[in-house]
Amino acid sequence: MSNHSVKQVNSAVNEIYSHDLPRTPVDAEFLASQEGKIKVSMIALVGCWGCTLSFLDMDERILNLLDKVTILRSSLTDVKRIPDRCVVGFVEGGVASEENIETLEHYRENCDILISVGACAVWGGVPSMRNLLPLSECLEEAYINSPTAVSGVIPIIPNHPDLTKVTTKVYPCHEVVKMDYFIPGCPPDGDAIFKVLDDLVNGRPVDLPTSINRYD
Amino acid sequence: MMIQLKIDGKNINARAGTPLMDVALENGVYIPALCYVKGQPCLGTCRVCSVKVGGVVAAACTVPVVHGMEVEVNEPEVTDMRKALVESLFAEGTHNCPSCEKSGRCDLQAVGYEVGMMVSRFEYRFTPRQRDYASEKILLERDRCIFCQRCVDFVRDEETGQKIFSISGRGANSRIEINAELANKMTSEQVTRAVNLCPVGTIVEKGVGFNEPIGKRKFEIKSVRERALAGDHK
Ligand code: SF4
Ligand code: SF4
Ligand code: FES
Numbered sequence: 001m002s003n004h005s006v007k008q009v010n011s012a013v014n015e016i017y018s019h020d021l022p023r024t025p026v027d028a029e030f031l032a033s034q035e036g037k038i039k040v041s042m043i044a045l046v047g048c049w050g051c052t053l054s055f056l057d058m059d060e061r062i063l064n065l066l067d068k069v070t071i072l073r074s075s076l077t078d079v080k081r082i083p084d085r086c087v088v089g090f091v092e093g094g095v096a097s098e099e100n101i102e103t104l105e106h107y108r109e110n111c112d113i114l115i116s117v118g119a120c121a122v123w124g125g126v127p128s129m130r131n132l133l134p135l136s137e138c139l140e141e142a143y144i145n146s147p148t149a150v151s152g153v154i155p156i157i158p159n160h161p162d163l164t165k166v167t168t169k170v171y172p173c174h175e176v177v178k179m180d181y182f183i184p185g186c187p188p189d190g191d192a193i194f195k196v197l198d199d200l201v202n203g204r205p206v207d208l209p210t211s212i213n214r215y216d
Numbered sequence: 217m218m219i220q221l222k223i224d225g226k227n228i229n230a231r232a233g234t235p236l237m238d239v240a241l242e243n244g245v246y247i248p249a250l251c252y253v254k255g256q257p258c259l260g261t262c263r264v265c266s267v268k269v270g271g272v273v274a275a276a277c278t279v280p281v282v283h284g285m286e287v288e289v290n291e292p293e294v295t296d297m298r299k300a301l302v303e304s305l306f307a308e309g310t311h312n313c314p315s316c317e318k319s320g321r322c323d324l325q326a327v328g329y330e331v332g333m334m335v336s337r338f339e340y341r342f343t344p345r346q347r348d349y350a351s352e353k354i355l356l357e358r359d360r361c362i363f364c365q366r367c368v369d370f371v372r373d374e375e376t377g378q379k380i381f382s383i384s385g386r387g388a389n390s391r392i393e394i395n396a397e398l399a400n401k402m403t404s405e406q407v408t409r410a411v412n413l414c415p416v417g418t419i420v421e422k423g424v425g426f427n428e429p430i431g432k433r434k435f436e437i438k439s440v441r442e443r444a445l446a447g448d449h450k
Binding site: 116119122123124125126128129131132133169172174175181182183184186208210213214215216 | 306310311312313314315316319320325328329330332333334335336339340342344430439
């Protein structure tokens with residue numbers, strides 16, 4: 001794994017990202033043991049983390065894969081950007097903001113195979129319920145006319161420049177970048193994620209049988 | 217009169233005039249269906265049962281078998297057509313299965329699994345549609361209607377035979393409608409029958425909702441394929 005050097009920062013805006021900070025070098029012996037393994041990651045865009053939990057639901061089945069696979073990024077190693085190129089990239093969640101677009105595009109450039117995991121990534125899911133309404137109406141409901149608005153304070157829609165801009169609609173991942181495979185479900189079972197990963201790791205064509213495919 | 221036909225190269229004997237759909241199922245060949253109800257006049261609206269008859273695409277529920285017919289069901293091109301039809305239904309409506317009362321007992325969802333749909337190849341449209349709460353017992357979730365017309369043709373006022381459900385508009389503006397006055401006269405058995413007849417979660421019984429636990433729902437107990445092949449049409 002490479003060590004990132006401190007990126008040229010724009011001192012005028014005093015802005016620095018965690019993924020640009022220097023990192024503690026990884027133990028050389030450990031690195032050598034990971035040599036030749038298939039690198040796998042999972043990121044989350046706009047979802048509920050349910051699919052990420054299903055990824056962990058592979059439980060001890062993942063142990064048998066660990067001599068072939070190493071997991072660079074998951075909910076346990078919550079880095080903003082994957083530190084190295086990966087063979088397999090799982091994505092939870094659809095695209096609802098500029099930040100989601102940048103993250104997904106970076107991920108696409110740095111993964112050989114991308115997989116949409118769960119309803120939100122596959123078609124938009126629960127967050128896409130807002131696609132049926134104009135965005136302004138949703139923001140007004142959330143921030144201006146909200147029943148939990150603090151009384152005596154003039155309500156505003158948050159607009160700090162550090163906040164990412166939300167997109168007008170929520171999009172499935174494949175409408176933003178090319179996705180190679182899809183695992184439906186809300187969330188899919190750990191079994192389904194394991195089956196796809198196991199197929200890929202063992203060089204079999206990816207096949208999610210009818211018995212474990214589900215949409216809810 | 218008994219006749220011979222071929223389905224996917226297999227010789228089959230059948231009674232002339234039987235719907236091809238029934239003949240295929242009786243002989244162990246599964247064909248997905250969304251509008252066909254065995255024993256009822258065929259509607260032919262969904263086209264999800266498309267197969268090739270003599271090389272030409274036809275809806276299996278609309279075709280009476282004749283002698284010498286050559287049928288292809290599991291042929292790659294027509295198999296993909298059926299899948300595309302199902303995918304188009306998922307893109308056209310808004311099918312949020314995790315929040316749907318019908319999930320686990322929905323024909324569209326079950327057929328989606330059978331055709332191996334992971335994602336729709338068509339753009340998801342998110343068309344806003346009004347729900348209809350007007351009737352006392354029935355809620356119409358218009359997002360999920362596939363316009364199969366089962367309810368339109370097979371659910372009628374018991375006294376007058378008048379239709380209770382109808383479709384207004386055309387094309388993309390089509391809308392399923394309910395006559396609330398007649399619907400309020402429906403017996404609870406009739407309401408249950410209408411709910412079960414709807415292949416999706418559009419006709420929902422008010423106050424019932426998610427009444428079966430996950431894992432114990434209709435198609436989790438027995439898949440749509442197993443049911444169709446066993447002649448279990450309930
Ligand atoms: S009608 Fe069927 S396919 Fe549509 S949301 Fe409900 S369960 Fe899913
Ligand atoms: S409400 Fe249900 S039964 Fe009626 S046309 Fe729509 S999908 Fe078919
Ligand atoms: S089942 Fe044949 S057209 Fe619908």
